[in-house]
Amino acid sequence: MxxxxxxxxxxxxxxxxxxxxxxxxxxxxxxxxxxxxxxxxxxxxxxxxxxxxxxxxxxxxxxxxxxxxxxxxxGVEEEAAEFGRFLAAEGGEQCGFCSPGFIMNVLAMKRELQDPDLEEIKEYLAGNLCRCTGYMSQLRAIQKYMAAQKEKEVQA
Ligand code: FES
Ligand code: FES
Structure with missing residues (x-):
């Protein structure tokens, strides 16, 4: 078909x-x-x-x-690369196998949730598994990335 x-x-x-x-x-x-x-x-x-x-x-x-x-x-390479820099800075990207799916969900969360707290972030990303990072570095990267986006909005 x-x-x-x-x-x-x-x-x-x-x-x-x-x-x-x-x-x-x-x-x-x-x-x-x-x-x-x-x-x-x-x-x-x-x-x-x-x-x-x-x-x-x-x-x-x-x-x-x-x-x-x-x-x-x-289709979102530039935005993904920006978040990828936060992920790398926090040591949240190791083998990288999970990163594409994870990044797509982080970027979707950014569009969907206004100023999510740690529990909301964890809940949103609960379906994205990673065998390498232990998640703490990923969570730090997300929080710093979200804070940077908010800062950009304030300055715009
Ligand atoms: S390959 Fe689709 S959720 Fe694992
Ligand atoms: S970085 Fe290796 S599975 Fe997530």
Whole structure:
């Protein structure tokens, strides 16, 4: 079946099987930032945005995104790189395997929550697993990043 959607601001038209999984289709279109850590909705590595909301692309049928707008890390590179600098400064990026999905969810949280406290941040990111960092460095990076964004808004 043919489906059409917008991927990182580009119109896509592609033939997919009825049971094709979105994660595989997006990777076949070059979005290699999307990683597969479990295929069972447990790790968060495959996070993308569908119509602006974080979704686990391993659990979405490609056919269901016909007409949708999809964003992957490749579509928010500049913003991701900015947060990545905070992550690196806090030692929150080690093997980096979890980073793309994690960053997509952090950037989604920034859009969705106003001034979240530590518990809200933890809750929002509970689905993003990391085998390396122990999470504290990631949380420090997020808090510093969010504070810097707030500062920018005040100055604007
Ligand atoms: S690969 Fe999708 S949640 Fe793990
Ligand atoms: S940095 Fe290695 S899994 Fe998160």
């Amino acid at each position: 043919e489906i059409r959607f917008i991927l990182n601001k580009k119109q896509i038209s592609i033939d997919v099987k009825a049971d094709a999984v979105l994660m595989d289709v997006l990777r076949s279109l070059g979005c290699k930032s999307i990683k597969c850590g479990c295929e069972t909705t447990n790790c968060g590595l495959c996070t993308v945005w569908i119509d602006g909301k974080s979704r686990l692309s391993c659990s979405v049928l490609a056919a269901s995104v016909d007409g949708c707008e999809i964003t992957t890390l490749e």
